[in-house]
Amino acid sequence: MKKVVVTAAFAVLCSNTALAGTIERACLTSSNAAANPALCGCIQAVADRTLSASDQRMAARFFKDPHMAQEIRQSDNAAHEVFWRKYKTFGATAGKHCG
Known part of the structure; x- marks a missing residue:
């Protein structure tokens, strides 16, 4: 029920991408055929609960440059390691709530 309410609320907001969050905008503009306002809104809602604004900006870059995720994951930088655990x-x- 909670998933339905969150998804419905974000579906309404997604009708205007200007209102969308960082992750949601990246998702909606990605080349992924499965991307749709309800899914991207759900993913944004999860991002809002689990990632800081700066973490969301970094994660949003993965939609355009998936290889960057691999670089961050393999980085020896301590900040990247902290980010990767949160990511x-x-x-x-x-995946659990939106998939």
């Missing part, structure tokens, strides 16, 4: 949690949660 994995975000991905698992989005």
